[in-house]
Amino acid sequence: MSALDTAPSSTNGGPVERRLNARQATLRFLGRYGTLLVFASLLLFNVVFTPNFVAWNTLTLNLTQVATVVIVAMGMTLVIATGGIDLSVGSVMAIAGALAPLIFLDRIVPIPSHTLGVALALTLPLLAAALCGWFNGFLITRYRIQPIVATLVLFIAGRGIAQTFTNSELQTFNEPSFQFIGKGFVWGVPVQVILMALVVLATHYLVRRTALGRQILAVGGNEKAARLSGIDAAGVKRLIYVISGVLAGIAGMVVVAINNASDAARVGTLMELDAIAAVAVGGTLLSGGRANVLGTVLGAFVLQLVRTTLLANGVPDAAALVVKAALIIAAVWLQSRAERI
Template sequence: MATTLAPQASVDDLRRQSWIRRRDLLATNGVWVALIGLVLFNVVATRGFVSVQTLQTNLGQMATVGICAVGLTLVMATGGIDLSVGSLMAVAGASAGVLVLAAPAVLDVPVLGLVLVVLTGMAAAAVLGAVNGYLVGHLRIQPIVATLVVMITARGIAQMVTSGRLYTVENDSVVWLGRGSILGLPVMAWVMLVVVVVASWVARRTVLGRRIVAVGGNETAAALAGIPVRRTITTVYVVAAALAGLAALLSVGVNGTVDTANLGLGYEFTVISAVVVGGTALTGGRPRIWGSIAGVALLQLLGFTLASHDVAKEVASLVQAAVIVAAVTTQLRRRR
């Protein structure tokens, strides 16, 4: 019985499809591969890397960026961007700091005091997050322009609230939030873990998560399908702002001060970099929450590694920039 050979074109198509699948798999999980590789390098080449202190240090430094990255991941999944993250942190810190000074007696109650401080900071930031959402979702202003306006405004509001002064925060609950530990790990790291788990569940299992994916995939089609596009966009900006407020309180707890001139300064670029490296597309689509945390971990560990091996800060910045460019290039190739 004669054997029929597949046309060469079909064989080439199969090979191309196989290559595309491998490329997409690498693009999706590349950040994890890079992170594991960097960890293994440090285990072998970095003295004292395998220690509880190293783990605590890196997790503590990841926490605030990681929490902000979760919120920004949801924003970017809708096709937006948020440049106001750092300034929203300043507003949250200023609001919480004023509350600590205005009502010290109430805040001395351990649980109640901490809850009030956290809710105050998150609510103050969320209000400005709603402004972001209104400008982008309702007035249709470009996200980069709208959030730039809020970034400038929020920093000014924060400095007006504190009159440009540095406030010392001595509330035990707030300090514990930034410096305390549970089961040997920083409280900040546990807070980040809770935020990541909840956000991942929301993105995968809830109506809001499906709406975010739909809006980021094709906003026009989502609107025609009856999805409340404006409400969805506003919601993600509010959530991102509230999480920035939470991150601000962790930072205040670590430093024991509220310095609105420097709190959150430059965070927006660090957070955006981590989310991009984590695989969430700048053009919108599925939010990769865990990927963003892996991106935060990769950039944090990369900085730690370079510093541990006495690499000049200028060179370290170039290496981190190269990692970001590689991540964006991979995304663009994948979309093609």
């Protein structure tokens, strides 16, 4: 046996390959657990250094602040899993939030009974939100318009529609039956947090346990192959945009219930960016074909904890936007690197 046969190879089991394998393993680990590590680090830091962080009032405050983001982000996760994007969710929130008080305040049509008015205020805005979602899906599937362009239509026009409904005026109200969804408690837990948990569980079940969930991932992974396998790709996309619209509508109603008022110019502002950020940080591929529901929840909580941590340490709230952008860049970079391995 020659010396060449016994010498260690730098490309086959040698130091270079071991370093490469270690680097790939690190990237895979960070891609899978990076968000969890950031969350755990932020949580530990706040438990140790932030006064009253573990108090029940602080916990419920953080949960209520992140609840609407998570609700909207669940719909965004499904949309992105199909290879799309939904920039209209903030405007859809404004539409639903504007319609709800106008209905039970009898400012659209006279309602024969108060109970019927509240019931309609809880349902008609969701139907309007579903219609907005269907409109997005229709533009995308019928006319082959890119999702970012198609949803940009309602991103711009939707808020104008909401402001038209309200004449650009603040709509104040006091209706406990309606405000329960934003201010109520069940066994000490805020109702909006319960809504968030139900939406997360339903979305997780849809993705993991249903045929529709498998179809969503198939369409996002390879739409042409999905169609050839018999999946109604257009129908799946339209349905997912409807779901995204309904979830945005729920979030919009919760926001106006919390605030005792509907401000069409402000409800849902920048929510589309918060939802996309939560999805990206949570590990769902922005190119489609994957839906990490629990990762999205974790991503939303990481972004909330970043803001809480900075505020607790005297850092201006604007700095949270910079940190949020950095987290998105890091998450997307890790995704792209992990995909190449």
